Amino acid sequence: NRVSVVGLGYIGLPTAAILASTGVEVIGVDIRQSAVAAINAGRIHIYEPGLDFLVKRVVDAGLLRAVTTPEPADAFVIAVPTPFSEGPEQLTPEPDLSFIRAATESIAPVLKSGDLIILESTSPVGTTEKMSQWIQAARPDLRVPHPGGTVAADIHIAYCPERVLPGRVLEELVTNDRIIGGLSDACSAAAMGLYHLFVEGDCIVTDARTAELTKLTENAYRDVNIAFANEMALICDRLDIDVWELIRLANRHPRVRILNPGPGVGGHCIAVDPWFIVSSAPQQAKLIAQARAVNDSRPPYVVAQVEQAARAIDNPVIACLGLAFKPDIDDLRESPAMQVVKQLASKHCGTLLAVEPNIAALPAELNSLGVTLSPLDAALARADIAVILVDHKEFLDIDAKQLSGKAVIDTRGLVSRLTNNADVFRQNARVP
Ligand code: SAJ
Numbered sequence: 001n002r003v004s005v006v007g008l009g010y011i012g013l014p015t016a017a018i019l020a021s022t023g024v025e026v027i028g029v030d031i032r033q034s035a036v037a038a039i040n041a042g043r044i045h046i047y048e049p050g051l052d053f054l055v056k057r058v059v060d061a062g063l064l065r066a067v068t069t070p071e072p073a074d075a076f077v078i079a080v081p082t083p084f085s086e087g088p089e090q091l092t093p094e095p096d097l098s099f100i101r102a103a104t105e106s107i108a109p110v111l112k113s114g115d116l117i118i119l120e121s122t123s124p125v126g127t128t129e130k131m132s133q134w135i136q137a138a139r140p141d142l143r144v145p146h147p148g149g150t151v152a153a154d155i156h157i158a159y160c161p162e163r164v165l166p167g168r169v170l171e172e173l174v175t176n177d178r179i180i181g182g183l184s185d186a187c188s189a190a191a192m193g194l195y196h197l198f199v200e201g202d203c204i205v206t207d208a209r210t211a212e213l214t215k216l217t218e219n220a221y222r223d224v225n226i227a228f229a230n231e232m233a234l235i236c237d238r239l240d241i242d243v244w245e246l247i248r249l250a251n252r253h254p255r256v257r258i259l260n261p262g263p264g265v266g267g268h269c270i271a272v273d274p275w276f277i278v279s280s281a282p283q284q285a286k287l288i289a290q291a292r293a294v295n296d297s298r299p300p301y302v303v304a305q306v307e308q309a310a311r312a313i314d315n316p317v318i319a320c321l322g323l324a325f326k327p328d329i330d331d332l333r334e335s336p337a338m339q340v341v342k343q344l345a346s347k348h349c350g351t352l353l354a355v356e357p358n359i360a361a362l363p364a365e366l367n368s369l370g371v372t373l374s375p376l377d378a379a380l381a382r383a384d385i386a387v388i389l390v391d392h393k394e395f396l397d398i399d400a401k402q403l404s405g406k407a408v409i410d411t412r413g414l415v416s417r418l419t420n421n422a423d424v425f426r427q428n429a430r431v432p
Helices: 012-021 033-040 051-060 098-110 127-138 169-175 185-195 208-239 243-250 273-280 286-296 298-311 336-346 376-382 393-397 423-428
Strands: 002-006 025-029 064-067 075-078 116-119 156-159 178-182 203-207 317-321 351-355 385-388 407-410
Touching: 002 012, 002 098, 012 025, 012 051, 012 064, 012 075, 012 169, 033 051, 033 064, 051 064, 051 169, 075 098, 098 116, 098 127, 116 127, 116 185, 127 156, 127 208, 156 185, 156 208, 178 185, 178 208, 185 203, 203 208, 208 243, 208 273, 208 286, 273 286, 286 298, 298 336, 298 385, 298 407, 317 336, 317 376, 336 351, 351 376
Parallel strands: 002 025, 002 075, 025 064, 075 116, 116 156, 178 203, 317 351, 317 385, 385 407
Antiparallel strands: 156 178
């Protein structure tokens, strides 16, 4: 049996490699020639722990090869991005299904009776049904499945969202439970057969629309919970209470588990997916939309705190600790820390040093704004203001003395976690 994985990014490539490692012949499809060339040479174009080794192994064994034009296969897994488009005239960002549509239409010519098509991309409710319609339009000779599955169909279509955490993708692809949302029972059964090849978690069957909303709900749930923590941070600033201590205490309640406030919500999913719910049910999704607003207000709030501290100092040196969207990764895309640093640079608040242990060079956009990449100790030695934007493991080794006398804007509650933390320091380092 042959499986084709369409879209060889953060989800598609690990999925293709894991499928190939079970002994199945896998053809990866991507429109980027550079990604295809790298994979065929046994290299990877993205960073994910363990993935380089696995891809090399399955490519060398002849089990995985990449192409730019789809070839016939028995199953197709579509894992392409679903960004949202944010036109100035739009009140709510709208999901952009153009990549899913292009991927679907690109496989349509090679489909044959009996094939299985699985959509894994995060998608608004109804996308799997649309996919079926796009295939029908491109291939009138094939009978596509319809929700409910009362009419006989030649192909199977299901929605099975990915739910893996960047940094732990290879492990979670195997151990996480999977939701299988077929357009019909026969579609779900066919999809189940594919996931049983490598998933050790439970595979749970539902319909496609419920599966679509399940994925969106998981990320909206996390976004709303982070927004609650961020709102508590605002309330605590107003009432002069340490939010980290407050959360630690409240979390001693057996049924309370408050998440961590921060400089905003980054990454490619949690800040995006809630909009897919809001755009399908704007009148109902009030809390979800409000949570997005709370989380989006965090970067400018941090910038305002730094500006306030900077006003008290002549030509301040500002060390920004962390650029990635979360700890111990090198991914700077959609990162609130990057937003903070860029806004500070455009406001000319002072000399900006960026400390990011997971990258070798700054992105060009920060270089051109006059930001300098600096090692941690050197940056702290020079800085008047320290802005902690990511709780990377390297920052947990900071000696409290290195921060003493500086204004510290600690968006991650790191100071109270420092091994060498001194209470004295905490009093010295209050934001003015
Ligand atoms: N964050 C906070 N406070 C917290 C937790 C997170 O501010 O208490 C911030 C992080 O700093 C980061 C952002 O939220 O900027 C998102 O990070 P994350 O670790 O919560 O999630 P992601 O984006 O890496 O991955 C999420 C996961 N979804 C859930 O946990 C519900 C993952 O399982 C999904 O597969 C992934 O989105 C996805 O692809 O949808």
